Amino acid sequence: MELERTADGSYTLYVPELDEHYHSVKGALTESQHIFIEMGLKHSSVPEPRILEIRLGTGLNAFLTLISAEEAQRKIHYTGIERYPLAEDTWRIESARLPFALRIPPTGVTAGSGVLNPPLRCMS
Secondary structure (H helix, E strand, O other): OEEEEOOOOOEEEEEOOOOEEOOOOOOHHHHHHHHHHHOOHHHOOOOOOEEEEEOOOOOHHHHHHHHHHHHHOOOOEEEEEOOOOOOHHHHHHHHHOOOHHHOOOOOOOEEOOEEOOOOOOOOO
């Protein structure tokens, strides 16, 4: 697995064996923000939406959802399923490449008045 910079300056993971990128090479952050948040979450009028993400991948959609929920002070029930979760060293490298405001704290993800507990739960 390799870390690749995308056109918007954010990073995606590339799997050479499958010739597959986790996010668009035109912009990982731009893609997730536009598709998942702007065209999805923000169009939902449900007060407490329930989101199921199959193939959690890098967790970028989940993290952007957390930020959006905090900004809107909206409760969101989020479930992400990933058969092949990333190793901790891989997601720590990826999070270090995010803009400063989006970096994951070393002790887990916190958000304003709430804490994701557990920060990440993997099931195989």
